[in-house]
Amino acid sequence: MDIRAIDPESPLARRCLTAYAAELRTRFPEGFDDGDLVAASELTPPAGVLLVAGDGMGCAAVRTIAPQTGEVRHMWVHPNARGQGLGRRLLTELEHHAHDDLGLTTLRLGTHEVLTEAAALYRSAGYDAVDPYGDTAHVHHWFAKSLR
Template sequence: MEIRATDPESDLARRCLSAFADELRVRFPEGFDDGDLVAARELVPPGGVLLVATADRGTGLACGAVRTIAPATGELRHMWVHPDARGQGLGRRLLGELEAHATTLGLTTLKLGTHAVLTEAVQLYRSAGYAGVEPYGDTPHVHHWFAKQLTQAADAP
């Protein structure tokens, strides 16, 4: 399995983001609109990145994005793992890769919001060191707000 930065306009990215949106339409009581997805232009360096995890044949198994929302502050968005790939640590691995990419974009803080029904996401973020914060935006479908200070590559052992 490989996790790599992907053009957010590519077919692979569109398939992953469509699967993400399709799942949220089912899981969110209020539904989900594709208009709530981040614009592709926000998910390319130097302002952001979209990562996609692929299997041997290039099948998209997971995706996640970081976009810059303020100086040195990024937002984690569209984190999704295919149901068949869950429970194997892929979400945690993807989250680590997103954090590493965020530091290369010069971000020192990552924020995120998630829906109350996504209990597995809340658990992942808390276990990865994200702490609850006051709401910071008007992102729809958010009940839990989190943030984490990132360790810069130069600070790492």
């Protein structure tokens, strides 16, 4: 399955992000508001990038939050594509784009306590637990990784 950067305002991007938000609404006890999605302008180079796998079987984004520092957002794999390594492939490809295209040397991210599979992926990909940062809603665990 191909993974590529796309325009965050494209129909494919909207479909993928809508599916991501719909799943979070069902999994988060407090629900999820589409207003918590990152603005398209923050996911367009040089500010950030949005990757999509195939025809919307997964997505991952990074946005610049400080000089040389990015934040991973909207990491999601369609339920039918889980367990096949697509999440790891998306994360690896996102790290390459963050470093090579955006010049980022550190990635940060946060995840909800119910997303245990996401936290396990981040740990196994070399992300370390860090102190809380920012005001991102729905976050209980924070991680960071050096891309140097």
